Amino acid sequence: MLLGETGVYLLMAVVSLISTLAVYMAVRERDLVKAVIYSALQSGLYTTLYFLLLAPDIGLVYIPVAVGLIPGVLLILISKTERWERE
Amino acid sequence: MTSLEIINTYLLSVVLASLLANFVISLYAVFFKPHYIKKVIALTIFGDTANTFAIFIGYRRWVGQNPSRIPVLTYLNPEAVEEFARLAVDPLPQALVLTAIVIGLAVILFLVFLGWILYSHYKTLDMREIRRLRG
Amino acid sequence: MRVVEVVVLVVLVLTLGLLITVGFEYIMPSSVVRPLAEFYLYATYNPYKLNEYTAMSPEAVTAIVWDFRGLDTLFETSVFYLALIAGLALTRRLLSEHAEKPGYGLSLIVKTVTRITAPMIIVVGASIALHGHLTPGGGFQGGSVIAVLPMVIIVVFSASFLIMKGLTTSKMIVVRSLGLFGIGLTAITLLLVSLVQGTHAYVFQNMIKPDAQVSMPVDIAGALISGTLWFFNLFEMFAVAAGFSIAFIVLMLARTLQTEER
Numbered sequence: 001m002l003l004g005e006t007g008v009y010l011l012m013a014v015v016s017l018i019s020t021l022a023v024y025m026a027v028r029e030r031d032l033v034k035a036v037i038y039s040a041l042q043s044g045l046y047t048t049l050y051f052l053l054l055a056p057d058i059g060l061v062y063i064p065v066a067v068g069l070i071p072g073v074l075l076i077l078i079s080k081t082e083r084w085e086r087e
Numbered sequence: 088m089t090s091l092e093i094i095n096t097y098l099l100s101v102v103l104a105s106l107l108a109n110f111v112i113s114l115y116a117v118f119f120k121p122h123y124i125k126k127v128i129a130l131t132i133f134g135d136t137a138n139t140f141a142i143f144i145g146y147r148r149w150v151g152q153n154p155s156r157i158p159v160l161t162y163l164n165p166e167a168v169e170e171f172a173r174l175a176v177d178p179l180p181q182a183l184v185l186t187a188i189v190i191g192l193a194v195i196l197f198l199v200f201l202g203w204i205l206y207s208h209y210k211t212l213d214m215r216e217i218r219r220l221r222g
Numbered sequence: 223m224r225v226v227e228v229v230v231l232v233v234l235v236l237t238l239g240l241l242i243t244v245g246f247e248y249i250m251p252s253s254v255v256r257p258l259a260e261f262y263l264y265a266t267y268n269p270y271k272l273n274e275y276t277a278m279s280p281e282a283v284t285a286i287v288w289d290f291r292g293l294d295t296l297f298e299t300s301v302f303y304l305a306l307i308a309g310l311a312l313t314r315r316l317l318s319e320h321a322e323k324p325g326y327g328l329s330l331i332v333k334t335v336t337r338i339t340a341p342m343i344i345v346v347g348a349s350i351a352l353h354g355h356l357t358p359g360g361g362f363q364g365g366s367v368i369a370v371l372p373m374v375i376i377v378v379f380s381a382s383f384l385i386m387k388g389l390t391t392s393k394m395i396v397v398r399s400l401g402l403f404g405i406g407l408t409a410i411t412l413l414l415v416s417l418v419q420g421t422h423a424y425v426f427q428n429m430i431k432p433d434a435q436v437s438m439p440v441d442i443a444g445a446l447i448s449g450t451l452w453f454f455n456l457f458e459m460f461a462v463a464a465g466f467s468i469a470f471i472v473l474m475l476a477r478t479l480q481t482e483e484r
Contacts, residue, residue, distance in 0.1 A: 005095060005148070005149045005154075006091065006094060006095060006098070009095055009098035009099060009102075010098055012098065012099075012102050013098045013101040013102055013105075016101070016102045016105040016106065017101070017105050019105065019109065020105045020108050020109055020112075023108075023109050023112050023113060023132055024112055026128060026132070027112055027113070027115075027116040027120070027125075027129060032122070032124050032125065035125065035128055036128065039128050039131065039132060042132065043135065046135060046139055049102075049139060050139070050142065053142055053143060053146050053176075054146070054155060054156070054157045054158075054176045055142050055157075055176075055181050055184075056157055056358035057181055057185065057283045057284075057358045057359070057360065057363070058138070058142060058181055058184055058185065058188070060350065060358060060359060060363040061185060061188055061362060061363050061366060062135075062188065064363075064366040064367050064369070064370050065188065065192055065366055066131070066135065068370045068373070069192075069366065069369065069370065069373065069466065070131060070192070070195060072373045072377075072470075073195075073196065073199050073469070073470070073473065074124065074127070074128070074199065076470075076473055076474060077124065077199050077202055077203060077473070078124060080203065080206070081124075081202070081203070081206040081212050082206075082211070082212060085120075085121070085122040085125060085213075086121075086122075086213060096250070099250060099251065100250075103242070103249065103250075107238045107242070110234075110238065111231065111234045111235060111238065114234060115227070115230065115231055115234070118230065119227055119230075143251070144248075144249060144251065145251075145255075145259075146251040147251060147252075147253060147254075147255055148251055148252060148253045149253070150253050157358070158263065158266075158281075158282035158283055159280060159281050159282065159357065159358060160266065160267050160280035160281075160282075161280070163267065163280065165270045165271070168264065168267065168268055168270070171263060172260055172263040172264050175263055175282070176255070177255045177256070177259040178259065178262055178263065178266075178282035178283050178286055179258065179259055179262060179286060181283045182283050182286040182287045182291060182294075183294075185283070185287060185362065186287075186294055186295065186298045189298050189301075189302055189362060190298060190301050190302070192302075193301055193302045193304075193305035193306070194305065196305060196306070196309060196469055197305045197308055197309050199473065200308075200309035200312050200313060200472075200473070201312070203313070203473070203476060204312055204313070
C-alpha cells in the first residue's frame with residue numbers, strides 16, 4: 001500500500017507537475033478569459049499543495065483570495081477593456 | 088542512503104523543480120508578453136510561487152514512523168506540549184507568508200485600478216501601442 | 223522567438239540551477255527544524271514551564287502573527303490601507319453613485335439560490351474569524367470569505383442593487399475606519415492600564431512578561447480567549463471585509479472619462 005510518507009510525497013509531485021502545465025497554458029493563451037480560468041485552476045492546485053505541506057492557515061487564505069477575488073477583479077477589468085491579445 | 092530515502096528525496100526534488108519551472112515561465116511572461124493584463128496574471132503567479140517556495144522550506148519530514156503534524160495544539164497537558172514540539176512543522180514561514188499574501192493582494196488591486204485609468208487615456212492596453220503613442 | 227528571449231530564458235535556467243547546487247542542503251526539508259521554530263512551538267501554550275513567555279493560545283501561527291510578531295501585522299495592515307486609498311483617489315472623479323432602477327441581472331433560479339446561500343457565507347466567515355485562536359483561521363481568513371459576498375451580489379443582481387440596499391462606499395469606509403481604530407485601541411490597552419496603575423508595560427503586550435506584570439484575561443467563564451487575540455481577529459474581520467467591498471464597488475461603477483484632455 002502506498003500510504004505513508006512516500007504516498008504523500010508522490011501526491012505532492014503529481015500536483016505540482018500539473019500546476020506547471022497549467023501555468024504554461026495560461027501564459028500562451030491569447031483569449032484573456034481562458035488565461036484567467038487557467039490561472040484560477042493553478043491556484044486551486046496550489047491550495048492542495050498547501051494542505052499537503054501541512055499549512056492549513058495559508059490554504060484558508062488562498063482559496064477565497066486566488067480562486068474568487070483575484071479572478072473576479074480581473075474579469076471585471078476585462079469586461080471594461082479588451083478581451084483578445086494581439087500578436 | 089537506503090532506497091526508500093532516495094525515493095523520498097527524489098519526489099521532493101520533483102516538487103522543487105516544478106516550482107522553479109513556474110518561476111522561470113512566469114518571469115518570462117512578465118517581460119515578454121505585450122498585453123497589460125497578461126503581465127498582471129503572470130505577476131500573480133510569480134508571487135504565489137514565491138510564497139509556496141517559502142512554505143516548502145519550512146516542512147518537516149517524518150521522524151521515524153510518526154507523521155508530522157500541523158502547528159496547532161490539540162491536547163492541553165505537559166506531555167502533549169513536548170510531543171508537539173518534536174513533531175510539528177515550522178510555524179514561522181507560515182506567519183510570514185500570511186503577511187506576504189496580503190501585501191501581494193494589495194499591489195495587484197492597485198495595478199488593476201491603474202490598468203483601468205490607462206485604458207481610459209489611451210483606448211488600448213497593448214504596451215507597444217502605448218509606447219508609440221506616449222505624449 | 224527572438225534571440226533576446228532565448229538568451230534570457232537560458233540565463234534564468236542556468237542561474238536557478240546554480241542556486242540549487244550551492245544551497246541544496248538548506249532548501250530541502252529535513253527531520254529537525256531550526257531552534258527559533260522550536261522555541262515558538264514550546265512557548266505557544268505553556269503555562270506549566272514557560273509562564274513568562276507564553277502566548278496562551280493553542281494555535282502557533284495566530285500567536286506569531288498577533289503576539290510574538292505583532293508589529294509586522296501592523297505594518298501589513300497599513301500597506302493594505304494605503305493601496306486602497308491610492309486606488310480610491312485615482313478614480314474619485316469617475317464615480318457615479320446614483321441608484322438606477324435594477325431590472326437586469328441573471329435569471330430567477332440564480333437569484334433565489336444566492337438569497338439562500340448569502341447568510342451561510344456570512345456565518346462561515348464569522349466562525350472562521352472568531353475561532354482563530356483555537357483552530358486554523360483568523361481575522362484575515364474570515365474577512366476574505368465574507369468579502370466574496372459583495373462580488374457575488376454584484377455579478378448576480380447588479381451594482382446598483384447593492385447601492386439601493388444601502389451598501390454605499392461611504393458606509394464601508396466608516397466600517398473600515400472603525401475596524402482599524404479597534405485594532406489600534408486593542409494594541410495600546412495594556413499600556414494605558416499600566417500608566418493608570420503606575421507600573422511598566424509594552425505596546426502590543428498580551429500576557430505577562432518578565433519585567434511587566436500586567437496581563438489580559440486568559441479566559442472568560444471557562445472559554446479560552448487568549449487575551450488580545452480574539453479582539454484583534456474580530457476587528458480585522460470587519461476591516462478586511464469592508465475594504466474589499468469598497469474596491470469592488472468602485473471598480474464596477476467607474477465610468478469612462480469624457481474627452482476633456484488633449
